[in-house]
Amino acid sequence: MGNVIVKEIYKSPEEYSGKTIEVSGWVRTIRASKSFGFMEINDGSFFKNIQVVFEDKLSNFKEVSKFIISSTVYIEGEFVLTPDAKQPFEIHASKVELLGKSNNDYPLQKKRHTLEYLRTIAHLRPRSNTFSAVFRVRSLAAYAIHKFFQDRDFVYVNTPLLTASDAEGAGEMFQVTTLDLNNVPKNEEGGIDYSKDFFGKKTNLTVSGQLSAETFALAFRDVYTFGPTFRAENSNTARHAAEFWMIEPEMAFAELKDYMDVAEAMVKYIINYVMEKAPEEMEFFNKFIDKGLFERLHNVVSNDFGRVTYTEAVDILKKSGEQFEYPVEWGIDLQTEHERYLTEKVFKKPIFVTDYPKDIKAFYMRMNEDNKTVAAADLLVPGIGEIIGGSQREERLDVLEHRMEELGLKKEDYWWYLELRKYGETKHSGYGLGFERMIMYLTGMSNIRDVIPFPRTTGSAEF
Amino acid sequence: MGNVIVKEIYKSPEEYSGKTIEVSGWVRTIRASKSFGFMEINDGSFFKNIQVVFEDKLSNFKEVSKFIISSTVYIEGEFVLTPDAKQPFEIHASKVELLGKSNNDYPLQKKRHTLEYLRTIAHLRPRSNTFSAVFRVRSLAAYAIHKFFQDRDFVYVNTPLLTASDAEGAGEMFQVTTLDLNNVPKNEEGGIDYSKDFFGKKTNLTVSGQLSAETFALAFRDVYTFGPTFRAENSNTARHAAEFWMIEPEMAFAELKDYMDVAEAMVKYIINYVMEKAPEEMEFFNKFIDKGLFERLHNVVSNDFGRVTYTEAVDILKKSGEQFEYPVEWGIDLQTEHERYLTEKVFKKPIFVTDYPKDIKAFYMRMNEDNKTVAAADLLVPGIGEIIGGSQREERLDVLEHRMEELGLKKEDYWWYLELRKYGETKHSGYGLGFERMIMYLTGMSNIRDVIPFPRTTGSAEF
Numbered sequence: 001m002g003n004v005i006v007k008e009i010y011k012s013p014e015e016y017s018g019k020t021i022e023v024s025g026w027v028r029t030i031r032a033s034k035s036f037g038f039m040e041i042n043d044g045s046f047f048k049n050i051q052v053v054f055e056d057k058l059s060n061f062k063e064v065s066k067f068i069i070s071s072t073v074y075i076e077g078e079f080v081l082t083p084d085a086k087q088p089f090e091i092h093a094s095k096v097e098l099l100g101k102s103n104n105d106y107p108l109q110k111k112r113h114t115l116e117y118l119r120t121i122a123h124l125r126p127r128s129n130t131f132s133a134v135f136r137v138r139s140l141a142a143y144a145i146h147k148f149f150q151d152r153d154f155v156y157v158n159t160p161l162l163t164a165s166d167a168e169g170a171g172e173m174f175q176v177t178t179l180d181l182n183n184v185p186k187n188e189e190g191g192i193d194y195s196k197d198f199f200g201k202k203t204n205l206t207v208s209g210q211l212s213a214e215t216f217a218l219a220f221r222d223v224y225t226f227g228p229t230f231r232a233e234n235s236n237t238a239r240h241a242a243e244f245w246m247i248e249p250e251m252a253f254a255e256l257k258d259y260m261d262v263a264e265a266m267v268k269y270i271i272n273y274v275m276e277k278a279p280e281e282m283e284f285f286n287k288f289i290d291k292g293l294f295e296r297l298h299n300v301v302s303n304d305f306g307r308v309t310y311t312e313a314v315d316i317l318k319k320s321g322e323q324f325e326y327p328v329e330w331g332i333d334l335q336t337e338h339e340r341y342l343t344e345k346v347f348k349k350p351i352f353v354t355d356y357p358k359d360i361k362a363f364y365m366r367m368n369e370d371n372k373t374v375a376a377a378d379l380l381v382p383g384i385g386e387i388i389g390g391s392q393r394e395e396r397l398d399v400l401e402h403r404m405e406e407l408g409l410k411k412e413d414y415w416w417y418l419e420l421r422k423y424g425e426t427k428h429s430g431y432g433l434g435f436e437r438m439i440m441y442l443t444g445m446s447n448i449r450d451v452i453p454f455p456r457t458t459g460s461a462e463f
Numbered sequence: 464m465g466n467v468i469v470k471e472i473y474k475s476p477e478e479y480s481g482k483t484i485e486v487s488g489w490v491r492t493i494r495a496s497k498s499f500g501f502m503e504i505n506d507g508s509f510f511k512n513i514q515v516v517f518e519d520k521l522s523n524f525k526e527v528s529k530f531i532i533s534s535t536v537y538i539e540g541e542f543v544l545t546p547d548a549k550q551p552f553e554i555h556a557s558k559v560e561l562l563g564k565s566n567n568d569y570p571l572q573k574k575r576h577t578l579e580y581l582r583t584i585a586h587l588r589p590r591s592n593t594f595s596a597v598f599r600v601r602s603l604a605a606y607a608i609h610k611f612f613q614d615r616d617f618v619y620v621n622t623p624l625l626t627a628s629d630a631e632g633a634g635e636m637f638q639v640t641t642l643d644l645n646n647v648p649k650n651e652e653g654g655i656d657y658s659k660d661f662f663g664k665k666t667n668l669t670v671s672g673q674l675s676a677e678t679f680a681l682a683f684r685d686v687y688t689f690g691p692t693f694r695a696e697n698s699n700t701a702r703h704a705a706e707f708w709m710i711e712p713e714m715a716f717a718e719l720k721d722y723m724d725v726a727e728a729m730v731k732y733i734i735n736y737v738m739e740k741a742p743e744e745m746e747f748f749n750k751f752i753d754k755g756l757f758e759r760l761h762n763v764v765s766n767d768f769g770r771v772t773y774t775e776a777v778d779i780l781k782k783s784g785e786q787f788e789y790p791v792e793w794g795i796d797l798q799t800e801h802e803r804y805l806t807e808k809v810f811k812k813p814i815f816v817t818d819y820p821k822d823i824k825a826f827y828m829r830m831n832e833d834n835k836t837v838a839a840a841d842l843l844v845p846g847i848g849e850i851i852g853g854s855q856r857e858e859r860l861d862v863l864e865h866r867m868e869e870l871g872l873k874k875e876d877y878w879w880y881l882e883l884r885k886y887g888e889t890k891h892s893g894y895g896l897g898f899e900r901m902i903m904y905l906t907g908m909s910n911i912r913d914v915i916p917f918p919r920t921t922g923s924a925e926f
Contacts, residue, residue: 003716005616005684007616024716026681026887026889027887043684044680044681044682044683044684044685044715045616045683045684045685070886070887071887072887072888072889099888099889099890100858100884100887100888100889100890101887101888102885102886102887103885103886106886107886122678122879123678123879123880123882123883124678124682124882124886126678126679126682126683127681127682131682132682132683135618135620135679135683136618136683138619138621139613139618139619139620140613142609142619142621143609143613143619146605146606146609150602150603150606153468153470153508155598155599155602156601156602156605156606157598157602157916158601158605158691158708158915158916159916159917160706160916160917160918160919160924160926161624161691161706162637162693162705162706162919162924163924164924164925165926172641174625174639174640174641174661175639175640175641175644176637176638176639176668177637177638177640177644178635178637178638178695179644181638181640181642181644181647181655182647182654182655184644184645184647191645192644192645198637198695198697198705198921198922199705199919199921199922199923199924200922200923201924203924205639212916212917212926215585215586215587215589215926216589216598216916217507218489218507218590219507219587219589219590219594219595219598220507220508220589220595220598220599221468221506221507221508222507222508227690227691228621228624228690228691230625232641232661234661242625242661242662243623243624243625245621252507253466253487395563416585416586416926417586419586419587420586421563422565422566423533423565423566423569423570423587424489424490424533424534424535424563424564424565425535425562425563425564426489426535426562426563427562427563452621452623453620453621453622453623453675453679454622454623454675455623456623456625456662458661458662459661459662459663460662460663461623461625461626461627461662461664461666462627463623463628463675463678463879
């Protein structure tokens with residue numbers, strides 16, 4: 001019946017019972033005695049392996065017995081249901097062929113490896129259970145996000161990564177150039193002659209697609225980005241990477257409340273989608289990576305997220321009697337310890353903290369009537385802290401210009417952004433979700449390096 | 464009944480008949496006499512506008528009459544079906560409010576603008592019919608691609624954009640750095656001291672995710688990338704951008720034929736999906752942008768794609784009697800004129816040209832038994848020429864190493880790529896689709912700058 005995909009077999013094993021089937025895949029485990037042996041084959045389509053029994057009636061039994069882990073094999077044999085065994089079914093091989101040999105120095109032997117070691121073989125680690133699960137969940141979560149927004153008629157917009165605007169202000173940037181660094185061209189004033197660079201001016205990698213996304217929201221109403229973002233920050237933590245993916249939805253005619261509704265629905269949708277589509281992988285995480293995972297995710301999908309103002313949150317923290325490393329006063333930026341205390345100890349579920357002091361938030365956030373706080377909201381989740389940041393955007397040209405002056409931002413650098421307020425200003429809101437943070441949250445993996453196929457961090461751009 | 468989305472109204476206008484509805488949107492056209500007027504409102508959710516009739520019984524009739532195009536408005540009024548009129552329905556306004564004013568110097572007035580001019584107002588052009596249609600189709604096509612692969616259980620993999628491998632060989636690269644270009648640090652030999660750079664070595668923006676994707680195909684069987692790619696080529700054409708998006712599927716256990724089957728199914732799927740989901744936009748393109756569009760797309764979805772070897776194709780071209788600018792000989796790289804002749808004049812449908820001479824193809828393509836050609840195939844389509852390039856990959860370590868030596872490639876640079884052939888080598892194939900080429904093909908737009916929200920090309924990184 002031609003090659004069968006292992007995923008299909010697991011869907012309805014009964015269909016294959018008693019039939020001769022063909023499977024191609026990679027040897028995950030093998031053990032053999034003098035007259036028979038067992039192999040577990042993974043064909044990449046599914047988290048679980050399929051067991052193959054082979055016996056000395058095979059003409060190449062001796063050769064097969066010596067197959068090395070990770071060899072590529074072709075199996076033909078009878079498919080047998082085994083209701084009384086550990087595995088649900090197996091193949092009784094009538095033919096075993098070596099399609100591609102492996103070597104004895106294969107670096108991913110059966111014994112348990114540290115995550116640190118596995119990072120040094122990032123080209124092989126997706127063949128391990130942990131990373132097979134992580135990267136399949138990553139793929140499903142990405143699709144869940146697209147599906148969530150497309151089902152709601154949001155337009156997907158690819159905002160540019162190369163930007164000549166030096167003024168995004170969300171973090172340290174990488175410079176992109178085609179100039180010869182051995183011989184940087186100078187202009188008459190002795191500065192760098194960027195007219196010789198590829199774009200004729202200094203160019204960086206973007207730290208956010210939000211401002212560009214706003215231009216599209218004022219044409220298409222509801223839009224979202226989903227693409228790579230960069231930070232050249234020299235921070236060697238488990239939560240920061242130099243290259244990561246962001247989702248930035250932007251909605252015209254939406255107020256702060258509307259953003260929170262959409263973000264809450266999105267988070268629940270992603271969790272439900274992945275739980276449904278990758279039950280084996282999620283089971284694995286809950287068992288081996290983070291024993292509280294299911295409880296935590298269940299708590300998220302089954303509760304309405306709380307909403308509390310920053311001012312209320314600060315009051316709660318001050319009255320808590322808790323000793324924090326960073327003392328709490330109105331006006332401070334909440335630290336992870338504060339965020340986790342609020343969501344884990346006080347509310348015991350995800351919460352939006354709203355209406356932050358303007359001085360700790362970005363220039364484009366809408367000023368509240370108190371003239372002290374802005375219509376911003378961060379989503380805090382148990383176990384992590386902040387996972388989403390968003391706001392209503394300042395649509396009033398005069399207020400926005402005033403705020404930019406206060407902060408010393410040059411209007412020329414933002415001419416097109418300001419024009420959105422000149423030609424049909426529109427109330428609108430949006431938010432940003434760090435995709436890798438979401439994957440860490442979904443899987444219980446605690447280092448961002450372990451949810452990115454080939455992570456880029458300070459001092460490390462291997463592979 | 465709260466704000467209604469125009470897209471919803473167009474789905475089932477009957478439901479709203481006789482009811483009072485509320486709509487918020489932007490004024491696309493307005494004309495008024497002394498006692499009544501008409502506005503067309505677009506709310507971003509849908510390609511088409513909704514007509515609003517307003518009369519002097521409105522207390523602010525005079526003010527409304529002077530609304531400027533692109534103003535943001537709120538309308539309340541009776542929804543009326545108008546079976547005898549040009550538009551299918553209209554709103555008889557009982558209330559019109561100005562939510563956000565526009566200005567008389569709004570650069571996107573009703574008169575027709577050139578595409579070149581519209582590029583200078585890329586922040587506003589999605590509000591025009593043409594770009595509203597282009598970018599909604601772009602969004603739908605992106606989703607169609609994800610859906611096509613996810614429905615087939617392909618794993619989506621985000622390959623890195625920052626790469627320290629200087630050796631990808633697919634085109635000119637941008638350098639990424641945090642060094643101070645005014646004061647580039649030097650090492651003892653007088654070269655650039657890259658140990659001071661962010662990643663501790665020279666780093667570029669990737670030109671392809673394929674080699675990384677192969678590592679995942681040998682774990683997950685079927686994978687695909689969909690992300691940005693960069694070329695620092697100084698070519699000022701209508702078909703090249705410095706930043707563009709690529710789809711790169713990679714399939715283990717797949718031969719050249721299998722890649723062609725998947726690519727053909729994918730192209731047809733994208734076309735059918737967009738035709739179904741954006742009939743109004745596609746109608747617009749067929750009417751105003753490219754009058755042969757529907758005929759061309761229909762031809763693609765309803766024919767089996769042809770398959771012809773490079774050697775046969777060269778014979779056909781040589782015997783054609785056609786005068787080509789570039790003379791045809793076995794061994795040349797086919798030019799667009801040759802490609803279009805084959806697909807438009809000879810086969811009159813999309814064709815795969817297979818088995819190209821090894822010397823004009825990349826090192827990783829699988830050597831055929833003749834030792835002269837490789838198992839590569841390009842998809843040529845009428846009206847454009849090449850739209851997809853792919854191949855079976857060389858899985859045989861000795862053959863691959865031999866080929867790399869011939870081409871002077873350093874094995875150390877590819878150690879992890881070579882290890883895929885050492886630990887369970889597996890037949891596999893893959894291809895690359897330039898996303899923007901596909902959008903140009905779907906829409907009839909002839910300049911790549913007009914299918915990218917904020918295009919980056921030589922000398923231009925505006926916005």
